[in-house]
Amino acid sequence: MKATREELLNAHFKAMHLHGFQGMRTDKVIQELSITKGAFYHYFPDKITLGYAIVEEILRPQYLGLWKTVEQHPSGVIDGILAILAQFKSKICTSDESAALGCPLNNLIQEMSPLDEGFHNRLQFIIAEERRMLRQSLKAGVQQGHLPAHLVVDDVTLFILASIQGAFAIGKALKSKTAFDQIIGILELWVSQLAKQSA
């Protein structure tokens, strides 16, 4: 049975979302799950390895799966990006409460990236992959003539990723889904206009 391992992973992921990795207490989590310390250390050699497992087994598939839809969107990049933004608004940042917790990936980057190489490498990989997928899609859009030839694809790629992270940051600071939606709204407008400049 891997049910115990899954429980451990999911419960710690939730706790980490609220308290951060350093603030998350394995004792408290396992106590609430009515699982013992022995079980924890049966599946994970230490706390940090559990952290890595959460990144690799929960965060990575979730975020890369989301951005994969850009590459595969039938009606082009722009619609692909707009579809993802819609998902952020409807599935990830769904209320003031979820806005207050922010983006799990962003949270972990902010906290652990400067402190631990293992975390940094794994988290940077996710961002780098998102960047690669989005850049590829934008390049394809340029080649197909949907986007202007003079578009600085690399900068635009980073700007889109940054604005999304920024929306989460401001949403968290103000504990407001409304603010999150306003920011994403302007981003949607900007992304839509990328295409029109080719005319």
Add this chain to the structure above:
Amino acid sequence: MKATREELLNAHFKAMHLHGFQGMRTDKVIQELSITKGAFYHYFPDKITLGYAIVEEILRPQYLGLWKTVEQHPSGVIDGILAILAQFKSKICTSDESAALGCPLNNLIQEMSPLDEGFHNRLQFIIAEERRMLRQSLKAGVQQGHLPAHLVVDDVTLFILASIQGAFAIGKALKSKTAFDQIIGILELWVSQLAKQSA
């Protein structure tokens, strides 16, 4: 002499920038300063009060002082915003190393906002003030005809703040000042074009 208090405040600010508030160890900081526990608890009743003092006495004046320049810029809002963005590039995010540490304000918001009301209120106040100042300036720009009348001032305000935070987030994830500058570059372009739409 308040020199000791200042030392305590500054050293803990630096430590917090790297480790976060929870990860910052007062023991380690005072040891490195060759200041004793007694001195610490002479000036601050507990760790969290020190944290609040850092926000109020270091973070708040620094960030509000920066944004006050927008309100007062002689050649209008747009130039004011561009001046601030230039400052971020030249004074705050100055190298890959400083990019890796991120924005102290953003870091603290991400970490402590959901965990402690005292932090949340103080940090939200800073963001709310930045928002108020920027919104006022943009409104003035619209009234003076420098910006189009149809501009959704509130959304634009939040978008600018978000993009800056996003630039810090991506810069931190990639430990790259170049990425930070690319994102700010696109934001500069976008901000400049706000004015042209009024023509």
Add this chain to the structure above:
DNA sequence: CGATACACCTACTAACTGGTAGGTGTATCT
């Protein structure tokens, strides 16, 4: 049936960490 492997449990510890109690030295005021 004995052996092996797996999944898990109980009890413990060593190190850390925020915080406290009570004292000392020095300057200032009266």
Add this chain to the structure above:
DNA sequence: AGATACACCTACCAGTTAGTAGGTGTATCG
């Protein structure tokens, strides 16, 4: 000179927390 206030120090404590040692029960395999 005595009293008071301030700035700071030393030694200690109590709670927490990651991590460990060693054991138990059960299923499977030969």
